[in-house]
Each structure stands twice: as structure tokens, then as C-alpha cells.
Amino acid sequence: MNTVKIKAARKPRVRRPYHHGDLPERLVEVAEAVIRERGVDGFSLREVVRRAGVSPAAPAHHFGDARGLLSEVALRGFRAFGDALAAADARGGTDPEKRLYEQGLAYVTFALKHPARFQLMFRHGKYDIGYKDLPAASERAYQVLEDAVRAAMGLAAGEPMTDDANGFLMATWSVVHGFAHLALGEELTRPARARGGKDQVLQALLPLTLKHLPRPKRPR
Amino acid sequence: MNTVKIKAARKPRVRRPYHHGDLPERLVEVAEAVIRERGVDGFSLREVVRRAGVSPAAPAHHFGDARGLLSEVALRGFRAFGDALAAADARGGTDPEKRLYEQGLAYVTFALKHPARFQLMFRHGKYDIGYKDLPAASERAYQVLEDAVRAAMGLAAGEPMTDDANGFLMATWSVVHGFAHLALGEELTRPARARGGKDQVLQALLPLTLKHLPRPKRPR
DNA sequence: CAACCGACTAAACAGTGTCAAGATACCATG
DNA sequence: CATGGTATCTTGACACTGTTTAGTCGGTTG
Incomplete structure (x- = not known):
């Protein structure tokens, strides 16, 4: 729920996230939870974004497509x-x-x-x-x-x-x-x-x- | 392509098919061909009906749903x-x-x-x-x-x-x-x-x- | 011949993954 | 401190999926 925003003044080169804390990481966690509950065949990218609270197109920039996320x-x-x-x-x-x-x-x-x-x-x-x-x-x-x-x-x-x-x-x-x-x-x-x-x-x-x-x- | 229509005057009790020769049998064959070419995950009921030349709802009466056809x-x-x-x-x-x-x-x-x-x-x-x-x-x-x-x-x-x-x-x-x-x-x-x-x-x-x-x- | 019934079609719905545009928030630089 | 630039995300759309509903056709039977 809470997005972490503190600790921004460490080093200038650290790639700090955005809206969502760390969306790629969150997506991986949620994806694993989904296949844990629904099985590999029951996996659905839209279910993942729904749980993560982002839009269906959000994962694209990080993982390309659904296969990319599953590859991770x-x-x-x-x-x-x-x-x-x-x-x-x-x-x-x-x-x-x-x-x-x-x-x-x-x-x-x-x-x-x-x-x-x-x-x-x-x-x-x-x-x-x-x-x-x-x-x-x-x-x-x-x-x-x-x-x-x-x-x-x-x-x-x-x-x-x-x-x-x-x-x-x-x-x-x-x-x-x-x-x-x-x-x-x-x-x-x-x-x-x-x-x-x-x-x-x-x-x-x-x-x-x-x-x-x-x-x-x-x-x- | 050709639907078999001959030999209708054998016994009155034989459940003779309809438009399509023997649609259930045909669907099973086509389904097997589809998973052979596209893999189990690549299976698609709509691809099957497309190849069989029937409507998407046609298999329902014989096999219920897609799982039914795959079960056969x-x-x-x-x-x-x-x-x-x-x-x-x-x-x-x-x-x-x-x-x-x-x-x-x-x-x-x-x-x-x-x-x-x-x-x-x-x-x-x-x-x-x-x-x-x-x-x-x-x-x-x-x-x-x-x-x-x-x-x-x-x-x-x-x-x-x-x-x-x-x-x-x-x-x-x-x-x-x-x-x-x-x-x-x-x-x-x-x-x-x-x-x-x-x-x-x-x-x-x-x-x-x-x-x-x-x-x-x-x-x- | 009329009524019926199984077999199929047509049209629609909710759901899916992905793409093209646009908006937004951060970043480095002037 | 303002200003672009860019990575990040949203919105809206598209084509596709499986399944349901209502209707239509074909053939048999009473």
C-alpha cells in the first residue's frame, strides 16, 4: 500500500522508482502468487495488474509481454x-x-x-x-x-x-x-x-x- | 469437404448425422491436429471450429465445452x-x-x-x-x-x-x-x-x- | 401432413494480451 | 530555479478467446 518515498538523498545514480515503490519487483511477486493460486495455466496478466493496482499496459515497459514476466x-x-x-x-x-x-x-x-x-x-x-x-x-x-x-x-x-x-x-x-x-x-x-x-x-x-x-x- | 449422404436406408434406428457427416468425430480429429501443430497450450476451440467449417457454438451440444472435447x-x-x-x-x-x-x-x-x-x-x-x-x-x-x-x-x-x-x-x-x-x-x-x-x-x-x-x- | 426434436447458426458478452497515444513524474542540465 | 528529456504509467482501442442465448434448419415420427 504505502509507497516508499524517503531516503532520496543517498547517491544520485541509484535508479529510484516511481509511483509504485518498485513495480517490476511487485509484479514478479504478484505473478508468482497468481500461479501459486491458479496454476500456471490459470495465469493472467490482467489479474496481475489488477492486484498490483496498475493498468494493463504497465508491465510492458519492464518485461515486454506476459512471457517476459513469466521468464523472470x-x-x-x-x-x-x-x-x-x-x-x-x-x-x-x-x-x-x-x-x-x-x-x-x-x-x-x-x-x-x-x-x-x-x-x-x-x-x-x-x-x-x-x-x-x-x-x-x-x-x-x-x-x-x-x-x-x-x-x-x-x-x-x-x-x-x-x-x-x-x-x-x-x-x-x-x-x-x-x-x-x-x-x-x-x-x-x-x-x-x-x-x-x-x-x-x-x-x-x-x-x-x-x-x-x-x-x-x-x-x- | 464432401459430406457423406448416401446409404440412408439401412436401419431406421441408427443415429445418422446431419449436415456434416459426423461432426463429433470430425471435431476430435481436428482438435488432435491442432494440438499436434500448436501444442496443448496453443489449442483453441475457435481454431477447431474454423477448420471444421462450423460455428463456434457447434461443439457445445456434443462435448459441452472445450474441456469436454479435450477430454475425449x-x-x-x-x-x-x-x-x-x-x-x-x-x-x-x-x-x-x-x-x-x-x-x-x-x-x-x-x-x-x-x-x-x-x-x-x-x-x-x-x-x-x-x-x-x-x-x-x-x-x-x-x-x-x-x-x-x-x-x-x-x-x-x-x-x-x-x-x-x-x-x-x-x-x-x-x-x-x-x-x-x-x-x-x-x-x-x-x-x-x-x-x-x-x-x-x-x-x-x-x-x-x-x-x-x-x-x-x-x-x- | 403436422408436430416435434436434435443439430446447428447468428449474434452477443465478458474476458484476455498487446499496441498506439497521451499524460505524468522524475532527472539532469542550462 | 526553470527547462527539456526521458522513463514510467494510463487511456482507449483492437483482435482474439470461450461460452451463452435465441432462433433456424433438417429429418423423423406420430
């Missing part, structure tokens, strides 16, 4: 995602298998705790894949996984990935990614299947699944 | 999907591991050969989950997988699924489902990662990944 949201999602994976990796210490397990746990946990972000991140077509340093943020999250895989397969940092390592990586990634999607799609909690909510999925189903994470060094 | 498309997708999995399962013969491998292959192949269908099927919110016998069709596809898992884990048909069996099932499902999603999202074919198109994914990356399908009976 996705970028932040990838940053937070990469952070979560890196933290989990560190939690795994020096044991490659533990690092991968922790990453898998964190992967699914992130997806279930921030479903809107996660679903947007993997819904190309809703945002611009090349937006600002989104490619870097996305690639960084990927690298966290690849590094742990390299350690598990005994590959140095510079060495090229072998076919085996790539297969191992893709299988690991696929398990956690697939589990996240299935859980978010309520596929795992149908009446005929196991029941329970998100907590049950995370605490019971996920560990049962992660027992079957690929193990390195097993030929044929 | 999804239903057919699940039927074809279940058929493909069952055929692959049969191809696996009596070896449980082979049955699961073939199913995994078929799962991803279906996703890459019919991306529009597949993506719609797993995009709840775009269609009605309880539409007609869609639940049955979806559950049937699931059962094909569960049956093979039961065989692999040595469980009889009536026996309840154990935690181990469920974990094994979810892990298997997650790998192929995740791989399909990653492949469709172009995540596996980024410049930094492995290159190549769909064929390369199916022929090179997928086998590398399926090597790491969960193996039954491995405790801890």
Missing part, C-alpha cells in the same frame, strides 16, 4: 532450485551416492513445496528460454547433478562424459523428475494407488522410490 | 497408450525384466511419437479427469505396468502390493515418465548436453538410460 519468475525459480540442489549436494559430504540421494530428495521436495515455480520452469512455451541469464541458472542446476555423477563414476572435472556416465546421469535425473511430475499430477495418490497427501508422498513414497536410484559401476 | 482426445490417447504398453508387455514374453524393458521402451516411444497426445494426457486441468471411461482407460494402462511389476516381485494377482513392490513400481514408472518429459522438453538435447533429434534420443540416449531401470529383489 522462471529465472528466480531456477536460481532457488540450483541453490537447493547445491545445498543438498553439500549435505551429502564426500560420499557420491549420498550426494546423489540428497539431491534427489531435494529435487522432489522443491517440486512439491513450490509446485507453481517448478511446473512453470519445465513448461517451455510459457516463457523465453533465452531470457537474460536464465540459461546460466538452468545450466548451473544441471551442473550440480553432473558433478555428483562425475564423482560417482570417477571422472575428473575436465574429462568428457562417457556414454555410461550419461546414461547414469539421465537415469538419475529421470527418476526424480518423473517422480516429481507424477506426484504433482496426483498420479501417485489415486484411490486405487497409495493414498495420502504431499506429506505422505514425501515421507513414505519418495524414500521407497529413491531406494532404486541407479547405482554406479554396474555394467550390463 | 485424452481418452483416446489413454486407450492407444494402454494398447501400446500391453503390446510391448506381450513382446516381453515370460521374462519379467524383459517385459518391463519393453514397456519402458514403448512408454517413451509413444511419448515421442505422439507428443501432443502424451502431453495432454498428463496435463490435468486441461480436461475432465472423470470423463466417461477415461478413468478406466487410464487405470488399465497403469495395470499393465503393475502386472509386470508383480511378476518381477513374485506377487500373485490378488495379493496386496508390498512397500517394496510399490517402490519398485514407482521407480520404474518415474524413470520412463521423467525421461519422456525431459526429452519432450528438449532438456536432453541442449547444446551443452547430448545433441540430436528425436531419433537420436530414442536410439542412443534411451537405451543408455534403460540400462539403469530398477532391478527387482535388491534389498537396502
Whole structure:
């Protein structure tokens, strides 16, 4: 509500906002709230501007179009995602298998705790894949996984990935990614299947699944 | 273009169509073509009626609203999907591991050969989950997988699924489902990662990944 | 033949994203 | 301190979307 207007006499070069405090920031927050409540498909730029109390054309100058705004949201999602994976990796210490397990746990946990972000991140077509340093943020999250895989397969940092390592990586990634999607799609909690909510999925189903994470060094 | 009008004097009870040959059928075909070309998000009911040459309100009487039409498309997708999995399962013969491998292959192949269908099927919110016998069709596809898992884990048909069996099932499902999603999202074919198109994914990356399908009976 | 009914059209409505003009508030400069 | 200049935002409009309402047509049936 209150627009901040104080503290204008610091440095002359700081780009201070306008009517609205900091509209771009506010728009991103509101956009995230909207997809949190209405889902990625339920997103509406007009709903965002309505909540932010500005005109429908206001976001244009900052983000271009709706895709631009969603790209910013996705970028932040990838940053937070990469952070979560890196933290989990560190939690795994020096044991490659533990690092991968922790990453898998964190992967699914992130997806279930921030479903809107996660679903947007993997819904190309809703945002611009090349937006600002989104490619870097996305690639960084990927690298966290690849590094742990390299350690598990005994590959140095510079060495090229072998076919085996790539297969191992893709299988690991696929398990956690697939589990996240299935859980978010309520596929795992149908009446005929196991029941329970998100907590049950995370605490019971996920560990049962992660027992079957690929193990390195097993030929044929 | 040509509406079929011949052969009207068969049986008096057959519900014969109207202006348009068979509009419901035509709408489903066109709808599938639209999502094939424009993606699930690019779907537009008005584009469908435009191509079918009817008014925007025409689908209402047959399918209610747009969700209804997409539900029918999804239903057919699940039927074809279940058929493909069952055929692959049969191809696996009596070896449980082979049955699961073939199913995994078929799962991803279906996703890459019919991306529009597949993506719609797993995009709840775009269609009605309880539409007609869609639940049955979806559950049937699931059962094909569960049956093979039961065989692999040595469980009889009536026996309840154990935690181990469920974990094994979810892990298997997650790998192929995740791989399909990653492949469709172009995540596996980024410049930094492995290159190549769909064929390369199916022929090179997928086998590398399926090597790491969960193996039954491995405790801890 | 008349009445009926399912299938479709025509027209309209509210909602969407985006664009072209214009107004406004801040900024640096004279 | 006044004065442009410019980034920021508003207003109004446009084309598009899905859905509803009322009406019309086609074919069958009593």
C-alpha cells in the first residue's frame, strides 16, 4: 500500500522508482502468487495488474509481454532450485551416492513445496528460454547433478562424459523428475494407488522410490 | 469437404448425422491436429471450429465445452497408450525384466511419437479427469505396468502390493515418465548436453538410460 | 401432413494480451 | 530555479478467446 518515498538523498545514480515503490519487483511477486493460486495455466496478466493496482499496459515497459514476466519468475525459480540442489549436494559430504540421494530428495521436495515455480520452469512455451541469464541458472542446476555423477563414476572435472556416465546421469535425473511430475499430477495418490497427501508422498513414497536410484559401476 | 449422404436406408434406428457427416468425430480429429501443430497450450476451440467449417457454438451440444472435447482426445490417447504398453508387455514374453524393458521402451516411444497426445494426457486441468471411461482407460494402462511389476516381485494377482513392490513400481514408472518429459522438453538435447533429434534420443540416449531401470529383489 | 426434436447458426458478452497515444513524474542540465 | 528529456504509467482501442442465448434448419415420427 504505502509507497516508499524517503531516503532520496543517498547517491544520485541509484535508479529510484516511481509511483509504485518498485513495480517490476511487485509484479514478479504478484505473478508468482497468481500461479501459486491458479496454476500456471490459470495465469493472467490482467489479474496481475489488477492486484498490483496498475493498468494493463504497465508491465510492458519492464518485461515486454506476459512471457517476459513469466521468464523472470522462471529465472528466480531456477536460481532457488540450483541453490537447493547445491545445498543438498553439500549435505551429502564426500560420499557420491549420498550426494546423489540428497539431491534427489531435494529435487522432489522443491517440486512439491513450490509446485507453481517448478511446473512453470519445465513448461517451455510459457516463457523465453533465452531470457537474460536464465540459461546460466538452468545450466548451473544441471551442473550440480553432473558433478555428483562425475564423482560417482570417477571422472575428473575436465574429462568428457562417457556414454555410461550419461546414461547414469539421465537415469538419475529421470527418476526424480518423473517422480516429481507424477506426484504433482496426483498420479501417485489415486484411490486405487497409495493414498495420502504431499506429506505422505514425501515421507513414505519418495524414500521407497529413491531406494532404486541407479547405482554406479554396474555394467550390463 | 464432401459430406457423406448416401446409404440412408439401412436401419431406421441408427443415429445418422446431419449436415456434416459426423461432426463429433470430425471435431476430435481436428482438435488432435491442432494440438499436434500448436501444442496443448496453443489449442483453441475457435481454431477447431474454423477448420471444421462450423460455428463456434457447434461443439457445445456434443462435448459441452472445450474441456469436454479435450477430454475425449485424452481418452483416446489413454486407450492407444494402454494398447501400446500391453503390446510391448506381450513382446516381453515370460521374462519379467524383459517385459518391463519393453514397456519402458514403448512408454517413451509413444511419448515421442505422439507428443501432443502424451502431453495432454498428463496435463490435468486441461480436461475432465472423470470423463466417461477415461478413468478406466487410464487405470488399465497403469495395470499393465503393475502386472509386470508383480511378476518381477513374485506377487500373485490378488495379493496386496508390498512397500517394496510399490517402490519398485514407482521407480520404474518415474524413470520412463521423467525421461519422456525431459526429452519432450528438449532438456536432453541442449547444446551443452547430448545433441540430436528425436531419433537420436530414442536410439542412443534411451537405451543408455534403460540400462539403469530398477532391478527387482535388491534389498537396502 | 403436422408436430416435434436434435443439430446447428447468428449474434452477443465478458474476458484476455498487446499496441498506439497521451499524460505524468522524475532527472539532469542550462 | 526553470527547462527539456526521458522513463514510467494510463487511456482507449483492437483482435482474439470461450461460452451463452435465441432462433433456424433438417429429418423423423406420430
